[in-house]
Every structure is written in C-alpha cells, then in structure tokens.
Amino acid sequence: MNAPNPPLRVLIVDDEAPARHRLRDVLADCATELPVDIVGEADSGLDALTQVQQQSVDAVLLDIRMPGMDGLECAAHLNRLSAPPAIIFSTAYDAYACQAFDLNAVDYLLKPVRADRLVRALSRAHRLTATTLEHLREAHPKPRTHLSVNEKGRIVLIPVADILYLKAELKYVTVRTAAREFLIEESLTRLESEFGEAFLRIHRNCLVASARIREIGKLPGEDEGHFLRLDGLDERLTVSRRQYSVLRERIKAI
Amino acid sequence: MKSKNHNNRPVELPNFCHLGVNLRIALTVEAALAGGVVARASDFDAFAAEFIALSALAQPALLLTLLVLCATGRWLRSQPYQIGVGFTLALGVAVPLLATVWLNPLLGGLFPVPLLGVALFALLLGAGLLAYFNLRARALSPAITEARLQALQARIRPHFLFNSLNAVLSLVRSDPRRAERALENMADLFRALMSNASQLAPLEDEVALTRAYLELEQLRLGDRLQVTWHISKMPGDALIPPLVIQPLVENAVYHGIEPLPEGGEISLNVYRSADKVHIVVRNPIAADVSHHKGNRIALANIRERLLLHFDLDAQLKSEPLGAVYQVNIVIPYTRERTQPAPARPHRR
Numbered sequence: 001m002n003a004p005n006p007p008l009r010v011l012i013v014d015d016e017a018p019a020r021h022r023l024r025d026v027l028a029d030c031a032t033e034l035p036v037d038i039v040g041e042a043d044s045g046l047d048a049l050t051q052v053q054q055q056s057v058d059a060v061l062l063d064i065r066m067p068g069m070d071g072l073e074c075a076a077h078l079n080r081l082s083a084p085p086a087i088i089f090s091t092a093y094d095a096y097a098c099q100a101f102d103l104n105a106v107d108y109l110l111k112p113v114r115a116d117r118l119v120r121a122l123s124r125a126h127r128l129t130a131t132t133l134e135h136l137r138e139a140h141p142k143p144r145t146h147l148s149v150n151e152k153g154r155i156v157l158i159p160v161a162d163i164l165y166l167k168a169e170l171k172y173v174t175v176r177t178a179a180r181e182f183l184i185e186e187s188l189t190r191l192e193s194e195f196g197e198a199f200l201r202i203h204r205n206c207l208v209a210s211a212r213i214r215e216i217g218k219l220p221g222e223d224e225g226h227f228l229r230l231d232g233l234d235e236r237l238t239v240s241r242r243q244y245s246v247l248r249e250r251i252k253a254i
Numbered sequence: 255m256k257s258k259n260h261n262n263r264p265v266e267l268p269n270f271c272h273l274g275v276n277l278r279i280a281l282t283v284e285a286a287l288a289g290g291v292v293a294r295a296s297d298f299d300a301f302a303a304e305f306i307a308l309s310a311l312a313q314p315a316l317l318l319t320l321l322v323l324c325a326t327g328r329w330l331r332s333q334p335y336q337i338g339v340g341f342t343l344a345l346g347v348a349v350p351l352l353a354t355v356w357l358n359p360l361l362g363g364l365f366p367v368p369l370l371g372v373a374l375f376a377l378l379l380g381a382g383l384l385a386y387f388n389l390r391a392r393a394l395s396p397a398i399t400e401a402r403l404q405a406l407q408a409r410i411r412p413h414f415l416f417n418s419l420n421a422v423l424s425l426v427r428s429d430p431r432r433a434e435r436a437l438e439n440m441a442d443l444f445r446a447l448m449s450n451a452s453q454l455a456p457l458e459d460e461v462a463l464t465r466a467y468l469e470l471e472q473l474r475l476g477d478r479l480q481v482t483w484h485i486s487k488m489p490g491d492a493l494i495p496p497l498v499i500q501p502l503v504e505n506a507v508y509h510g511i512e513p514l515p516e517g518g519e520i521s522l523n524v525y526r527s528a529d530k531v532h533i534v535v536r537n538p539i540a541a542d543v544s545h546h547k548g549n550r551i552a553l554a555n556i557r558e559r560l561l562l563h564f565d566l567d568a569q570l571k572s573e574p575l576g577a578v579y580q581v582n583i584v585i586p587y588t589r590e591r592t593q594p595a596p597a598r599p600h601r602r
Contacts, residue, residue, distance in 0.1 A: 015515075016417065016420075016421065016474045016475065016476075017476055018420065018421035018424035018425065018473060018474055019417070019420050019421070019424065019474075021424040021428070022420055022421075022423050022424035025424065025427060044515060065413075065512075067512060067513050067514055067515040067540075068515045092412075092413050092416035092417040092420060093411075093412040093413045093415075093416050093417075094413075110416070111416055111417065111419075111420040112416065112419050112420040112423050113420075
C-alpha cells in the first residue's frame, strides 16, 4: 500500500456564496476518497491571486463568470508564478467556454457539481500550459482587466486603466504607468487587437491610452514631425507621419 | 354557416377603441372620399375645393361614429357575430346620417350632400371594412399568432437555471426551509414559462412572479442585489401579456447587477395613469458592455409580443439615463379578456 498522500490543498473561487458553500459540502462528502484541505475561499479573481501567494495551494477551483476579473483571466495571471497551482474551471452554463475546454483537454466542472466528477477532476488536476491558456483566451475573447508580470517570484498586476502607453522594444513591450515602467513578454499587435478602442497606435512601436492624450504638437524645425503628450507624463512621444493622419481622424471622431 | 376559423375560435368584431383599428378605418374612409371626388372633378382646383368641403363633413361624422362604436364595442362584441355586424353597420350608417343632417346647414350648402348618398357611402364602406377585418382575422389566424407568441415567450437563461439549482443544493442541508421556498419559487417560475402565451394575465400575478424570481436571484447574489418596488399605485387587476416584467428584470440582473463586483439597485415602478399602465424598470449600467446584443434581442422579443397583443396601443422604450439604464413600457389598461390582436405580417 502506498504511503498516505498529504491532503490536497484547495482554494475555492466563486463570486456567489452559495456556490462556494456547496463545493465545501461536496468536498467534505468525499473526504474519505480524497483527503482535501480547503485553504480558503475567494469571491473574486483578484482575491484569489492574493490568497494563492499567501499560502501554498495545490489546486484552484475557479468559476469562469465573475464580475471584474473573470476566471480565464485569473488563470492567466496565476500562471506567471514559478510553480502555479493546478486549475479546475467551473461553470453553470457557458457553451463556448466548454467547447474550448473540450478541445484543449482542460478539466472543468459543471455546476451543480457532482461528488464523483469533483473527485475525478481533482485527482488528475494538472497545471495549464501557456499555449492552452492562449487557446482558451482566443476562444473567449474578452479584454483583460489587468496585465501581469512576475517580479522576484511575485505576481505584479497592472490595471489596464492605469496604463499610459505600451512601447515595443526588441522582444519585450514596455508598459508605462504614471508611477513606473514594466517589461512584459507580449506582442504589441496582440495587445492592440485585445484592447481595441482603448489604445491608439501613434507609431509602429507605440500604443497610447486614448483617454489620456493631453496634446498633439508639431516638432520645431523638422517638417511633418509630430509629438504627443499624455496626462501625468512629461515625455514627448513621437508620432509617425503615417499614424498622424489616422490619429487626427480618430481624435475628431471622439 | 358559423363564423369560425380553423382554430375553432369565433371571429370577433374588431375593437374600435384600438388605435390601429381606428387608423385603418380613417385612412380607408379618406381614400374612398378622395377616390369619389377624383372621379367627378374636372381639374385639380375643383378636386381640392370639393375634397376639403366633403372632408369637413366626413371627418366629424367619422370621429363621432368611431366614438359611438368604441363606447358600444363591448356590447357589440358580446352579441353573436352576425347580429354584431348588423348593429355595427346600423350605427355606421345612422351616426353619419345624423351628423350630416346637423352639419349640412352649418356648411352653407356649398356642396349640398344628398342624405341617400351619405347612407349608401357609409353602408358600402362599413361593409367593406368589416369584411376586411374579418378576412384579416382569418388570414392571420390566431393559430399562427399563438405559435408566434409561444415561440417568442421569454425563455429563462440556462445560466440562471443551473446557478439557481446550485444555490438550492447548497441550502438543502444548512437551511432546508429556505431551500423549500426556493424550489417553490422555481416551480412557479417554470409553470409561468410553460403556460399559454396567448392569454393575458393579471398584473399582480406577474408582479408576484417577478418577486419569486428576484428572491431566487437574491439567494445567489445576496447583498449585491438591492430591489426597490414602487407599486402603491399599481392596478393589480390590469391584464397584461404574461412574462413581460420578469424578463425585463432578468435582463436588469444579468446586465446591470452581475457584472458589478459591488452589485447595485434595481428599481421597479408600476402605476396607472388614465387608461394606460406604465411599467418602468431601472438598473445601473455596468462598464462592461460586452453583452448588449443579448439585451436588445430580449427587448425586441418583448416588443413584438406587445405588438401581437395590443397592435399599436402599446409602447416599449429603452434608454440609458446617465448611470442608469431604463426600460419603459406603456400598455392600455384593460380588464377585459380578448384574444390577441391579429398578427401583422412579418416586417422584413
């Protein structure tokens, strides 16, 4: 006989209290089959991210449809950890997401959750790979509420509303907020299509937050050269000749 | 032969108080008048002069006739169809005749109108119009109207069904009484969903149903869902199509409350003003606008059902007011059970 495994440390994430309560009940029911230690409950994606970093968590039961940061986005941020927990999504009804899960062989639970399904999912729970997460997000295109980076083993969240500009530099994209800069490993084109109208392209390598544009001016001396300044930032950003006309049209429309 | 259509429901006289019916009658009378004058007039000036003079006579006569028909409509429709038609035609001839006798001297006899002509004109038009309404009621049969109503009847979102079942399951052990109550609410809700869509139902029943629905949502959402009712001036006996308020509130929860982490307030205002019933539903606007399409589909659905029941007499308006989204429904105050107004052909 195998030595008894230590109980699985599980975090329950759902915005609805009765749903969390129900998962607790079902987990208690199958304690003999699968010993589980419920380390906490979170009612939002942000809360889940905090709790996962405060204690060791083996698996997260993660509701998909939550206000603010949804389950898929939360999973993407969790994956920035060097040892991310296993993730099991749960949903009451979400035809598109379930299709994507099936296609990518991702385990998920349908609410109301049955004990045997829960045990099966937890006992074979595994981490999601970056590619899988990418596929899931493509099937469920919704702009993220935050970008995230791993700094010294911790997840740092950057609220999208705080971002002033995004600038591509070699392999990385610099994310500039009023307070500081971050480097993220993403493509500018993908970011542009994800956030749509919220950011405007002013140069081949630069997107700016459209709500933060303070002034557009002509550079002295040179012909056709323009610059742009954003709220809360003294830096002058170069506007390319090609984007200048597009930019002017868009500003007029707003 | 009895006047029956293939759904075995007798053809009824049109409701002469309905705006749509009145509009169709008024336009037909004016068109007939114009046609008659065109046939006689030599040039445009003569046409204009005679048409205006005749209209001065015909318009008041028409309005009076419609008023009388609206006032006696309930009694006329309670008679067997043939007898109702007889009385309607008699009224349709008598009222214009009396109006002519009264108005002819006032108009200075510029275009003297023979009484026999008025009577014949009114009789022919009346018979023609009744035949038209009869045909229309048969062609767009209640069977089709009913099928469309049934298809349009709001369906509960699966999302809501499964989340509610989950919430009830969570209560079974800890609070069996609340679980029982929740299941009773669900039973009421599903009974209403599977009920006959073509029957009007009392407003108070719809309000009770909406309360049952909101109680289920509060089970899941807790304090995130705040509800304020303003129904002290509600006419509980008014008849409305079933499942008009509940889907509006379901929308309000789905689009206005659930996407907000801190929740918000839904306010319902139901009151009567003169012969109209007003239903106003407000919810906060969530910044996340990704599901506005679903919202429009639900509203279009309710709008079409109102049209099938009340023709042009009901309205649905929806608009954002600052940070609040408001849907406003106005329907005629009615306590009389009638079959739905015949369907209009598809607007495509």
